[in-house]
Amino acid sequence: GNSVTQMEGPVTLSEEAFLTINCTYTATGYPSLFWYVQYPGEGLQLLLKATKADDKGSNKGFEATYRKETTSFHLEKGSVQVSDSAVYFCALSSSGGSYIPTFGRGTSLIVHP
Amino acid sequence: NAGVMQNPRHLVRRRGQEARLRCSPMKGHSHVYWYRQLPEEGLKFMVYLQKENIIDESGMPKERFSAEFPKEGPSILRIQQVVRGDSAAYFCASSPGLEIYNEQFFGPGTRLTVL
Numbered sequence: 001g002n003s004v005t006q007m008e009g010p011v012t013l014s015e016e017a018f019l020t021i022n023c024t025y026t027a028t029g030y031p032s033l034f035w036y037v038q039y040p041g042e043g044l045q046l047l048l049k050a051t052k053a054d055d056k057g058s059n060k061g062f063e064a065t066y067r068k069e070t071t072s073f074h075l076e077k078g079s080v081q082v083s084d085s086a087v088y089f090c091a092l093s094s095s096g097g098s099y100i101p102t103f104g105r106g107t108s109l110i111v112h113p
Numbered sequence: 114n115a116g117v118m119q120n121p122r123h124l125v126r127r128r129g130q131e132a133r134l135r136c137s138p139m140k141g142h143s144h145v146y147w148y149r150q151l152p153e154e155g156l157k158f159m160v161y162l163q164k165e166n167i168i169d170e171s172g173m174p175k176e177r178f179s180a181e182f183p184k185e186g187p188s189i190l191r192i193q194q195v196v197r198g199d200s201a202a203y204f205c206a207s208s209p210g211l212e213i214y215n216e217q218f219f220g221p222g223t224r225l226t227v228l
Contacts, residue, residue, distance in 0.1 A: 043222050
């Protein structure tokens, strides 16, 4: 079956630091990969996605590259802001998983001024 | 274009009562998913529905929980005889189709507290 493994949080950084949140996956079929962000008290919203190997998804300064050889989709940002404090979820969807998305447990990011 | 709507945003119930959670998907979306989120835990899939059909309910407890998505009106997640362990945030998401590259659009959630 499908599974997503994210690094545990919380990740605590100072403003303008470099961010990496690791995500690896196992999937049957050829998945699409997603990062969602959840701000306090809100639902999840899509941050970026990639649908085939070597694709790079990017949005709001965040990037993630679909690495088929390492089955990874790590999230990066060069300079975080306090407003980036949120919970980040890695997810995949594949035909082998009946198309229902599989989510990681989420990684909490706390950015201090 | 309104997003996914959920109501109520907060719901308080006493043990043994019924909880009824509503979700209106985005306009044009016919696929609805329900998830449960517990503090410090991830998102747990509960049920996937299309109009008038339950497609996959593998994540939903067999007893006390039910879901529907009628031809007209919102999708409803119903929890009968609630217990304290049902306290959680319940999120609804919708998508336009079943393709694996489709993102899900989430509502703001209903936070259920069972006293």
